[in-house]
Amino acid sequence: MDTSKYKALYLQETNSHLSGIEAGLLDLEKGSVSEVDNLFRHYHSIKGMSASMGYEPLMVLAHEEEGLLEKIRSKSLETTPEIIGTLFECLDALKRLAAKVEADEPLDIDISAFLTRLKALSEGKPSPAPKPVFEPTVAVQPAAGGGGAELKISNVMKVEGRVFDELLTTVGDLFMALSSFKELSQRSRSIELKDGVHLLGKSVNTLHQNILSARMLPIRDLTETLPRIVRDIANRAGKVVDLKIEGAEISLDRSILEDLGSPLVHIIRNAVDHGIETPNERESAGKPRSGTITFRAHARKDRAVIEVSDDGRGIDSEKIRMKAVEKGADPRRVAAMTRKEALLLVCLPGLTSAETVTETSGRGVGMDIVKAVVEGLGGALEIETEPGKGTTIRMELPRTTSIVKTLLVTAGSEQFLFPITKIEKVIERGGEAPSSIEYAGHEVPVVDLASIIGLPGSEAGPSSTIVIVEKEQEGEERGFIGLKVDDFGVELDAYIKPLLPPMSRLWGVAGITIMGDGRPVFLLDIPQILSRVSSRPSL
Amino acid sequence: MFGDKLVIQLEGARLAVDTSAVAGIVEVDGMPFLPGRTGFVSGVISLRNEPVTVIDLKMAFGAWPSPTKGTHRVIVVRDKAVLLGLDAGEAPISFYWAEELKTCPFRKGSGYIRGEFDTDDGPLSLLDWKTLFEETTRILHLEGGRG
Numbered sequence: 001m002d003t004s005k006y007k008a009l010y011l012q013e014t015n016s017h018l019s020g021i022e023a024g025l026l027d028l029e030k031g032s033v034s035e036v037d038n039l040f041r042h043y044h045s046i047k048g049m050s051a052s053m054g055y056e057p058l059m060v061l062a063h064e065e066e067g068l069l070e071k072i073r074s075k076s077l078e079t080t081p082e083i084i085g086t087l088f089e090c091l092d093a094l095k096r097l098a099a100k101v102e103a104d105e106p107l108d109i110d111i112s113a114f115l116t117r118l119k120a121l122s123e124g125k126p127s128p129a130p131k132p133v134f135e136p137t138v139a140v141q142p143a144a145g146g147g148g149a150e151l152k153i154s155n156v157m158k159v160e161g162r163v164f165d166e167l168l169t170t171v172g173d174l175f176m177a178l179s180s181f182k183e184l185s186q187r188s189r190s191i192e193l194k195d196g197v198h199l200l201g202k203s204v205n206t207l208h209q210n211i212l213s214a215r216m217l218p219i220r221d222l223t224e225t226l227p228r229i230v231r232d233i234a235n236r237a238g239k240v241v242d243l244k245i246e247g248a249e250i251s252l253d254r255s256i257l258e259d260l261g262s263p264l265v266h267i268i269r270n271a272v273d274h275g276i277e278t279p280n281e282r283e284s285a286g287k288p289r290s291g292t293i294t295f296r297a298h299a300r301k302d303r304a305v306i307e308v309s310d311d312g313r314g315i316d317s318e319k320i321r322m323k324a325v326e327k328g329a330d331p332r333r334v335a336a337m338t339r340k341e342a343l344l345l346v347c348l349p350g351l352t353s354a355e356t357v358t359e360t361s362g363r364g365v366g367m368d369i370v371k372a373v374v375e376g377l378g379g380a381l382e383i384e385t386e387p388g389k390g391t392t393i394r395m396e397l398p399r400t401t402s403i404v405k406t407l408l409v410t411a412g413s414e415q416f417l418f419p420i421t422k423i424e425k426v427i428e429r430g431g432e433a434p435s436s437i438e439y440a441g442h443e444v445p446v447v448d449l450a451s452i453i454g455l456p457g458s459e460a461g462p463s464s465t466i467v468i469v470e471k472e473q474e475g476e477e478r479g480f481i482g483l484k485v486d487d488f489g490v491e492l493d494a495y496i497k498p499l500l501p502p503m504s505r506l507w508g509v510a511g512i513t514i515m516g517d518g519r520p521v522f523l524l525d526i527p528q529i530l531s532r533v534s535s536r537p538s539l
Numbered sequence: 540m541f542g543d544k545l546v547i548q549l550e551g552a553r554l555a556v557d558t559s560a561v562a563g564i565v566e567v568d569g570m571p572f573l574p575g576r577t578g579f580v581s582g583v584i585s586l587r588n589e590p591v592t593v594i595d596l597k598m599a600f601g602a603w604p605s606p607t608k609g610t611h612r613v614i615v616v617r618d619k620a621v622l623l624g625l626d627a628g629e630a631p632i633s634f635y636w637a638e639e640l641k642t643c644p645f646r647k648g649s650g651y652i653r654g655e656f657d658t659d660d661g662p663l664s665l666l667d668w669k670t671l672f673e674e675t676t677r678i679l680h681l682e683g684g685r686g
Contacts, residue, residue, distance in 0.1 A: 176588050414572040453574060500620065502592050502676035503583070506574050514585045520571055 007101065010053050012158060014098050017042040021091055029084050040069045046094065057107045058097045064118040065090055071122050083121055090114050161254055164215050171208045175403065175495040178204050179516035205493070212253070212400050219297050219306070220248040222257050222264065229265060230293060233272040240279050240290040241272055247297035250304055253400045256377055260306070260397075263373045266366040267308045267393050268293065275312030275391055285388065287311065299399070301421045303379075306395045314387040317342045324348060341531070343383040347371035376498065378510045380527040396527075404496050404511075404523065408489035409467065411448075412455030415521050417494050417513060422526040424468040424480060426488060433464035433484040444468060446482035447533050453508050471530045481533055496523050508532075540645070540654075544635040545614065546663065547627045549597060554666045555635060555656075556625070562586060562617035570611055570626065578678050581626055586615045593624035594675055599651060616668050623672045635663060 024039040043066040050058035065087060071077040093114055100107050116128055178201055185197040223245050234241040252260075276282075276291030283289055296307045317339050324345040325331045334342070347367045370393075374381045379397035398404075406417035407426070427437065437444050446466055450456070466482040496511035498504075503512075510525035544555035563586050570582035570593060579598040584591050593613055612632065613624040635658070643656040643663075651674075653667040 173588060455572070497590060502580075502623075502672060502679050503573070503590070504676075505680045508574050512583070512590045514588045514590065518585050520583045520585045520590045522574065 006053065010049055011098065011102055013049060014046055014058075014101075016158075017046050018091065018095055018098065021094075025084060025087055025091065028079060029081075033079070036069055036073050040066060040073060043069060055097070055101060055107060057109065057111050058094060058101075061090060061094060061097070061111050061114060064115050064122075068118050068122045077122070077124060082126075086114075086117050086121060090118065161258075164211060165255065167211050168215065171204065171211055172403075172495040172497070174204045175208070175493065176514055176516070179492075181516075183516040208403055212403075215254045216251040216400070217254050217257055218249050218251045219257065219304075222261060223248050223295060226264075226268065226295065230268060230272060233269055234276075237273055238278060239272060239276050241276055242290055242292045244292060244294045245296075246294065248295075250297045250299055251399070252304055252397070256397060256399070259373055259377055260395075263366075263370040263395075264306075264308070266370050270367070271308060271310040271312065271391070271393075275310040275314075277313055281313075300396070302399060303421070304397050304399050306397065307392050309390060309392040311390040314389055314391055315343060315346065315383070315385040316387055317385070320345050338534075340382070340384075343385060344371070344381070346383070347381070372505075376504065378496075378498070378525075403493050406492050406494045406523065407467075408492055408521070409449070409465075409485040410487040410489070411453060411485050412450035414450075414453075414455060415489075415519075416449075416453075416509075417492065417496075417521055417523040418467060418485075418488075419510075419523065419526060420491065422469050424470055427466045427468065427482075428463055429466070430463050433466060437466060437468075437482050439468050439480055439482070440478075442478070442480055444480040444482045445533075446484050449483045449485050449529075452483075452529055452532060469526055469530065471534060481530055483529070494521075494523065540665075541637050541640050543637050544640070544663070544665070546633045546635050547596065547614065547625070548631040548633065549600065549627070550630075552600060553661065553663050554596065554600075555663050556614065556616055556666050556668060558634070560616045560618060560668070562615045562622065564632070565591075565613045565615060565624070567611050567613065568609070575679055580675055580678050584613055584615075584624055586622070586624075589622060591615050591622050591624040592675060592679075593626050594671060595626045595628075596630075597628060599671060618669070621669070621672060623668055623675065625666075625668065625671075 020042045021039060024035040024042065027035045028039065043062045047059050047062040047066060050056070050062060068077070068083065068087070072079055072083070077083070093109060093111055096109055097107055097111075100109070113128075120126065120128060178197070181197045181200065185194045188194070226245065227243050230241055230243045271293050272291075276293070277285065277287070279289040282291065292311050294307075294309045296309070298305055321334050321337070321342050324334050324342075327348065329345070329348070334345070337345075347370070371381050374395050374397065377397055379395055382394040382396070383391065384394065385391040404417070405420040407420055407423065409416055409418045425439065427439075433446055433448070435446055437446055449467075465485050465488055467485055467488070468480050468482050471479045471481050492513075494513040496513055498511055499506055499509070506522075508525055508529055509522040510528075511523040512520055513523065514520055543558040545558050545561055547554045547556075565584055565586055567584055571584060573580065573583040573592065576582060579594045579596075580592065581595040581598070582593045584593055591613075593611075610629055612627045612629065614627060614632070615622060615624050617623075639658070640656055643658050646655050646657075648654040648664065648667070651667050651671050653665040656663040656665065
């Protein structure tokens with residue numbers, strides 16, 4: 001197993017425990033016996049972490065020291081100056097070893113003399129004469145001309161997540177200020193101003209990239225507690241469930257991961273409680289007694305796709321339709337929904353009752369919350385199911401927050417930001433926009449973006465602009481839709497703010513930015529727009 | 540209740556908000572578009588780089604809406620993270636000081652009005668902008684759900 005990626009975390013924790021040991025030994029030396037428990041915990045932690053990482057000398061030395069402290073803790077031994085002195089020397093040895101780990105050097109310090117002395121002291125025997133292995137870490141007399149080198153601090157820092165949140169907000173403000181400067185410089189003839197704005201832009205971008213990379217965390221941080229959660233829920237429900245995790249090395253922004261915790265537990269709980277059958281039911285259905293939940297993550301362009309699949313009983317979409325109508329949904333609208341859209345009805349708050357859960361073969365519990373969180377993060381939720389075979393909940397999410405590469409487009413009389421990652425091609429052509437266009441061997445329907453959003457369209461101009469986007473669809477074949485816009489402008493690195501109440505559930509838009517001149521401009525939610533386009537009877 | 544008030548002189552009504560809740564006054568020419576705007580929800584503006592949902596005060600109180608073109612004077616009110624823009628159109632804005640209100644009788648109100656002061660210049664209605672904010676959220680949620 002490659003443990004190198006955990007080295008920074010190991011060093012951070014180990015150095016913190018070594019500092020705790022130093023403080024504890026100093027207190028113990030002053031007669032504070034209550035420190036023994038704390039010291040024991042510090043040595044025990046170092047031993048465990050070093051064993052996991054394969055740093056044997058650290059593990060063995062910490063183990064012997066732990067043994068000696070156990071004797072003191074159980075009152076088989078009394079603390080003596082010789083014991084404390086030896087523990088201090090061993091502490092220096094641990095520090096040297098940790099420094100070698102940090103420097104990627106071999107752990108070639110001979111610790112046998114320390115082990116012999118610790119063993120002798122544990123057995124109540126006088127310790128053999130000390131054998132100097134190296135100078136102590138903290139010199140009593142500072143070395144001439146080199147004072148201070150001994151007081152080395154770690155390269156790894158613990159920083160509260162809040163600090164990164166504030167840094168990112170500040171970078172967002174810088175982007176907005178930059179946007180104003182860019183506009184000024186475009187109007188100005190000053191070369192100095194143009195150069196200055198260019199340099200500022202480069203620096204702000206670098207700063208943004210560095211902050212983003214510092215905020216990225218692997219999905220593993222979220223999934224490592226899942227096996228225990230699945231085990232507990234399955235035990236309570238009298239079911240047997242295996243959990244498979246794939247792609248947990250994909251990293252996401254910390255704030256996105258943080259928000260995903262609760263929805264993920266909802267989905268897993270629903271899968272165990274209502275998706276997976278009891279062992280007897282499964283056996284009768286010709287399935288293995290043990291159900292399987294698979295957590296799978298992968299990257300798709302600049303987004304992450306997280307899927308939770310189970311091999312349970314699936315969801316009956318017809319029952320979901322019926323239940324939605326019973327709860328007050330418009331019957332004609334429900335009837336016109338595709339199967340995919342109908343399945344998303346489980347996310348209606350009214351459908352999250354226990355009764356519904358039973359009658360519709362599960363799901364629904366908290367799915368309204370799941371959908372709200374995923375959409376609040378600028379993502380999209382999808383459900384696929386096959387009765388008797390299982391269900392997949394798919395969440396497509398941005399991997400980072402805030403800065404999105406966009407194209408400024410005009411639809412009707414308004415401007416919007418179009419996420420560049422969604423654009424296949426922009427086609428400009430003379431005359432009115434056609435009702436369909438040939439692209440990549442497909443006959444692509446063209447629809448007016450303004451009318452989809454509910455804006456009055458503008459009069460036809462001498463030319464038309466069509467933005468081709470790929471639509472998500474079942475099966476392998478690709479499909480496209482052309483969105484007719486009235487104009488398109490510059491590409492922008494836009495700092496996108498989330499839509500907060502009262503705007504948090506606006507249809508068709510996923511965020512908002514403030515332009516250099518103070519105008520608010522919305523970021524289009526392309527998956528949502530395409531979903532409306534696809535449901536039109538003419539397409 | 541009896542702090543300094545900013546007063547919006549609408550046709551037929553004087554509405555007051557606590558000056559301590561006023562984050563700023565923004566003048567815009569034409570109200571920028573807000574997807575799903577309906578009822579008295581009229582648009583979106585920015586105040587110090589923050590987006591602010593705007594409601595049309597006249598329409599909230601049952602009068603004709605302000606035209607979307609032309610000058611809009613928007614009073615932005617804030618309580619922590621909650622922000623709302625109150626579009627007063629071209630209605631005059633003035634102040635009423637706490638000292639003047641101390642002696643005025645106050646009656647509890649309902650709906651979007653927290654209460655009414657009886658002042659020498661006639662009734663002064665204290666706006667319950669948080670209820671307006673909640674109603675705005677409800678309206679936009681409904682519109683979002685219609686997507």
